[in-house]
Ligand SMILES: Nc1ncnc2c1ncn2[C@@H]1O[C@H](COP(=O)(O)OP(=O)(O)OP(=O)(O)O)[C@@H](O)[C@H]1O
């Protein structure tokens with residue numbers, strides 16, 4: 001461990017569309033401002049799908065929202081930067097310029113977006129509203145592009161544009177969310193739990209679509225989920241989050257095959273699988289932390305970690321590149337042996 | 340033991356936009372749940388799983404068929420006489436957030452049904468309190484830690500354990516778990532599943548496990564049966580592992596193909612299958628319910644609705660359509676049934692990657 | 695069949711039944727969290743005390759001092775005197791009981807009847823629901839004011855109880871409807887289905903499971919009903935629709951305007967303003983206090999901090 005980096009170095013030839021550095025986001029609570037995201041770094045590159053996994057409350061949505069500088073009150077970005085190619089540091093933007101970036105260069109599909117459509121307006125009307133709020137001149141062109149995207153996703157475009165939210169199934173609404181996120185030619189697509197409320201068949205269909213539009217538009221895509229299966233289906237890179245920190249980060253296949261952080265290992269081990277020995281699988285001990293129970297010194301995972309040792313009590317491990325392209329934040333040995 | 344024979348439930352709705360509509364939530368469902376056994380129902384959203392669970396717990400009525408609990412046919416009884424039978428069947432809800440009254444502590448939540456039960460068993464105050472503690476320990480919680488807590492002070496996994504403990508207060512014989520883990524944190528799902536398995540093995544409680552995540556059905560223990568339900572009809576059933584490894588109905592195959600593959604550890608199954616279209620309840624299907632989406636549909640499929648038959652009895656040989664021959668075949672590896680005119684075993688689920 | 699514990703329940707010390715804080719302690723915490731709530735509560739307590747003890751402070755009849763008609767405020771008459779030379783403060787204090795008791799009785803009757811009807815109708819649905827809602831619709835159409843005028847020819851309304859009951863019995867329709875719709879939406883919640891599935895008695899389900907969940911809503915309605923009924927009742931007296939039989943704030947207002955000629959003698963201003971300010975203060979007190987209701991009844995909000 002020689003180098004302590006917060007952000008994977010952009011050594012590869014793919015250009016970074018978004019690079020997050022040293023980002024800390026806090027929420028104001030009765031006990032003062034507590035960090036939901038701590039010194040996180042991540043890069044989204046064109047042509048690459050990054051999966052962000054972690055338990056509920058680990059700060060995934062908060063991190064994703066900070067990419068738009070849209071953390072809701074009582075939260076705020078306390079430090080760090082979010083550089084978006086061609087736009088600059090989003091955390092410095094305000095007002096109209098910020099609104100133009102949201103939904104413009106950065107397309108966002110909200111968690112539970114099945115329910116985030118306006119129930120009183122047809123999808124088409126909401127599309128036009130979106131266009132007007134971004135001062136699109138050519139509304140005809142906008143509708144045309146939305147039609148194309150919708151058809152591309154296996155939707156009957158005319159019917160969908162004329163529909164109200166309640167007339168669409170969960171899977172269809174999720175697709176509409178993606179259409180609206182991409183219609184303004186976003187280069188970055190952020191999906192927060194896009195399949196959580198869907199059944200397996202709809203989930204597979206939505207993931208297929210995400211993969212296809214990602215490839216066709218050479219997007220930089222971030223997919224936030226708590227489901228290891230989902231990331232492993234679509235992601236090229238995988239970032240694992242726990243207690244507001246990114247604890248492991250690297251190429252998805254490698255991380256899944258040879259997880260280097262005890263939490264990643266536990267998360268994979270706790271996944272219900274369709275093959276293999278059911279008795280080998282284990283739930284994680286303890287409960288996921290929230291802002292108030294999060295350790296303030298030492299490693300945030302130590303209460304539930306099978307490898308915790310004395311040093312973990314005192315020192316918060318930093319995210320370091322332990323082998324080219326792979327990052328981890330843990331004092332123990334990457335193979336899972338005790339330090 | 341409970342036995343369902345040809346249960347049907349039809350809803351007639353009058354939507355403000357859609358006009359009058361008939362939904363066949365259940366079209367004749369049969370199953371037998373022996374003591375300590377497990378039957379899992381899997382299927383897409385809206386195929387009638389929750390409706391079935393509610394009917395079995397007495398929260399919903401059925402309009403055809405027969406429900407037999409411990410040898411007693413329930414439809415012949417008055418609602419008052421039915422109640423004690425339904426009490427033996429308890430529900431574990433999908434959403435542990437809404438399944439517990441936010442204004443009551445865990446002690447009160449367990450205390451109420453225990454007090455009611457004490458009127459029958461004559462348990463003293465002290466015994467009731469001990470029982471509450473005992474049940475919490477049984478479900479893996481520290482009584483001292485949680486008795487005085489309100490639901491919002493517990494994690495999702497802890498809440499679901501309290502829900503299970505509450506169901507156990509009335510000494511049920513059957514638990515109905517409707518998506519019991521889908522809203523629980525990933526890290527804690529297996530814990531709840533192994534608790535359900537323990538309850539089966541140690542206490543002989545039977546389990547009706549409802550889910551759309553097939554993989555979880557493997558974790559509720561040995562000897563389980565898997566029923567695949569589509570638009571209210573069971574279209575394939577058999578021993579859990581057998582149906583997962585060698586499904587013969589194209590719908591089951593599509594469902595199983597949709598399970599994400601953990602790349603790196605697993606490889607996709609060789610015969611993965613995708614349905615031709617997404618589910619549209621409005622299309623009229625006189626023949627096979629799955630025909631509009633089935634990659635193997637033939638003319639025969641749209642003409643005739645296949646009934647559930649034993650595998651090997653030949654397509655269309657509807658000699659035993661009900662499959663209501665009771666407990667005899669419950670765990671039998673040979674009792675694999677399907678409702679397809681062209682059944683063919685395919686391997687669609689992931690296989691473990693060679694490391 | 696009985697489930698037995700697998701972990702021996704050994705070494706379990708006498709366990710506390712609940713580890714909650716005493717309810718009044720957490721209620722107090724909720725109140726001190728925002729100063730406005732304390733002010734609101736203080737105002738309400740002050741007027742409640744005035745209603746209870748007011749009449750005992752000034753036993754006997756109103757002293758009439760013909761020497762001092764419309765006297766300005768002074769050490770002897772803090773709020774001055776009225777057209778007959780009676781002390782305004784005394785009238786105010788003595789008159790509080792009638793007004794407050796009537797409003798309290800009316801509000802209580804409204805909320806008790808409305809909540810019961812709403813809960814039963816919403817929980818049972820079906821026949822009970824249709825019957826009760828028909829009754830509710832009927833009550834909603836009863837014109838309160840004309841009915842009171844008619845009734846006042848039969849009764850004198852000298853007793854606050856009578857007037858309160860008449861106001862309350864004719865006013866519960868809105869609360870019943872609102873409670874019913876809340877109940878209907880709660881009915882499908884998991885914990886109510888579970889209670890039914892466990893076979894818990896209906897009364898338990900309604901009183902222990904449903905009621906606490908709509909309690910903040912009911913309490914809010916109760917307080918708002920108090921404001922509404924004070925207004926209604928004072929208006930009735932002010933307009934002179936109901937014959938006066940005792941001194942109260944409504945009567946004071948009526949006399950200030952119609953007998954006292956407040957319009958042309960500015961000295962009488964305190965006579966007019968005193969009851970008005972009291973009514974405004976009570977309204978303010980209730981509004982300030984309302985803010986605490988949600989937290990008082992919701993354990994999640996209560997224990998925050
Ligand atoms: N508005 C808020 N006020 C206070 N704390 C908040 C707020 N929003 C989120 N938090 C806290 O911040 C932490 C991170 O929340 P976040 O929503 O980012 O988690 P998540 O990983 O997206 O979880 P989930 O899987 O449940 O969506 C949690 O502990 C949460 O309780």
Ligand SMILES: Nc1ncnc2c1ncn2[C@@H]1O[C@H](COP(=O)(O)OP(=O)(O)OP(=O)(O)O)[C@@H](O)[C@H]1O
Nearest residue numbers: 350352362364383384385386387388389390391551
């Ligand atoms: N009370 C009702 N009135 C009308 N239709 C209903 C009612 N309850 C259920 N349905 C319909 O019956 C069908 C089966 O619903 P059910 O809730 O049992 O499905 P499910 O398999 O549990 O789905 P999910 O996986 O989404 O929970 C659906 O089409 C649903 O719309």
Ligand code: SF4
Nearest residue numbers: 299302305312330331
């Ligand atoms: S730093 Fe220590 S406690 Fe944290 S994950 Fe590594 S070994 Fe476990």
Ligand code: SF4
Nearest residue numbers: 627630633640679680
């Ligand atoms: S009966 Fe025909 S349409 Fe139906 S599942 Fe079998 S092959 Fe497909």
Ligand SMILES: [Mg+2]
Nearest residue numbers: 060061062111
């Ligand atoms: Mg989230």
Ligand SMILES: [Mg+2]
Nearest residue numbers: 388389390517
């Ligand atoms: Mg359901």
